[in-house]
Amino acid sequence: MAQERKIGDVILRVDDISLSFGGVKALSNISFDVKEHEVRAIIGPNGAGKSSMLNVINGFYHPQEGTITYLGNTRRQMKPHEAARQGIARTFQNIALFKGMSTLDNIMTGRNTMMKKGLFWQALNLGPARKEEMEHRQAVERIIEFLEIEHIRKTPVGRLPYGLQKRVELGRALAAEPSLLLLDEPMAGMNIEEKEDMCRFVLDVNDEFGTTIVLIEHDMGVVMDISDRVVVLDYGCKLADGTPDEVRSNKEVIDAYLGVSHD
Numbered sequence: 001m002a003q004e005r006k007i008g009d010v011i012l013r014v015d016d017i018s019l020s021f022g023g024v025k026a027l028s029n030i031s032f033d034v035k036e037h038e039v040r041a042i043i044g045p046n047g048a049g050k051s052s053m054l055n056v057i058n059g060f061y062h063p064q065e066g067t068i069t070y071l072g073n074t075r076r077q078m079k080p081h082e083a084a085r086q087g088i089a090r091t092f093q094n095i096a097l098f099k100g101m102s103t104l105d106n107i108m109t110g111r112n113t114m115m116k117k118g119l120f121w122q123a124l125n126l127g128p129a130r131k132e133e134m135e136h137r138q139a140v141e142r143i144i145e146f147l148e149i150e151h152i153r154k155t156p157v158g159r160l161p162y163g164l165q166k167r168v169e170l171g172r173a174l175a176a177e178p179s180l181l182l183l184d185e186p187m188a189g190m191n192i193e194e195k196e197d198m199c200r201f202v203l204d205v206n207d208e209f210g211t212t213i214v215l216i217e218h219d220m221g222v223v224m225d226i227s228d229r230v231v232v233l234d235y236g237c238k239l240a241d242g243t244p245d246e247v248r249s250n251k252e253v254i255d256a257y258l259g260v261s262h263d
Contacts, residue, residue: 007228008036011212012057012180017066019052019236026052027063030238032231034180039206039213041223043247044233045256050216051093053233054182057214058083058090070180089178091169093185093216099158103168106157107143110175111136143171146208147201163194170201174209181205183215187222195219199226224248232256 012034019027027049034040042050055061057068062077069075070086078086089110097106144153147167152160157168166186173181186202187195203226205211217223223230224244232240232247234256240247247253 007038010034011036011071012214013069014053014057015067015069017053017056017063017068019049019056019061019063025236027056027233027236029066030233030236031066032238032241034212034214035228036212037206037210038228039202039215039226041227041230042214042216042233043218043220043223043230044239047235048233049236050233051184052236054090054184054214054216058088058182084176087177087179088182089173089176089180090182091166091173091184091186093188095162095165095169097157097165097169097172100156102154103149103157103160103171104137104140104144104153106168107140107171107175108136110172111140139177140171140175143174146174146204147171163190163197166190166194166198167201170198170205174205174211178211181211181213183213183217185216185218187217187219195222202226220248 010033013031014033015031017027017030018025030049030053042053044050052061056063059078059080059082067074067076068078070088098109141153144150147170149164149167149171152164152168157165160168166189170183170186173183183202187198190198199222202213202215206213215227227244229242230240230244230247231238232250232253239256240250240253242250
């Protein structure tokens with residue numbers, strides 16, 4: 001399925017990224033690129049540096065060496081709100097939702113960077129602010145329909161099962177209308193049926209919205225089924241990079257990845 005999609009030019013390039021915390025090297029001279037409209041997977045054992053790499057891309061971590069080039073702009077570091085404004089959205093390994101708020105209100109928070117009216121107008125909920133909120137709410141309702149979660153739109157997310165919470169978090173990321181979507185283990189902790197649903201939504205987001213996706217995922221079956229290219233990290237170093245078939249047949253990847261933990 002991934003091979004049928006039309007892949008464009010490189011939109012993100014990671015060049016010689018190195019990241020250390022104290023004396024511990026999380027990433028060492030990592031380089032790879034991401035092409036428009038592809039699903040790009042990052043895999044590796046626990047502790048390989050996968051989440052650290054996503055945190056560098058969207059500005060949560062600032063590397064000591066190397067650069068990120070996104071849409072032709074090269075930088076050493078960027079703040080998360082700047083990344084959001086430039087079309088980069090992110091989900092997290094540990095769900096980061098407002099548990100007391102409804103599904104709809106959680107997804108609405110994903111529109112914050114797109115709201116032009118200030119807090120004064122929003123507090124009054126008058127005139128232009130009300131009109132703007134209605135437009136954003138309509139966009140959120142379309143996402144809710146797309147993700148097939150209309151039945152929980154008013155439910156506080158803290159009451160939802162884990163799989164649905166992950167879907168709500170995906171909805172919040174989509175609400176920002178990203179051109180690049182970073183997914184950190186979107187299927188972790190899910191049963192087979194929930195994984196199948198999430199795979200379908202990831203591919204639909206990529207196909208229908210044209211969103212480029214970079215994902216971290218431990219389920220090798222999922223990675224091989226939905227990814228166009230895969231980069232493999234091990235102990236913070238790049239071990240391999242290529243198509244799913246190339247990576248699957250790489251002996252170093254098999255030896256380093258399967259059943260091994262670095263925690």
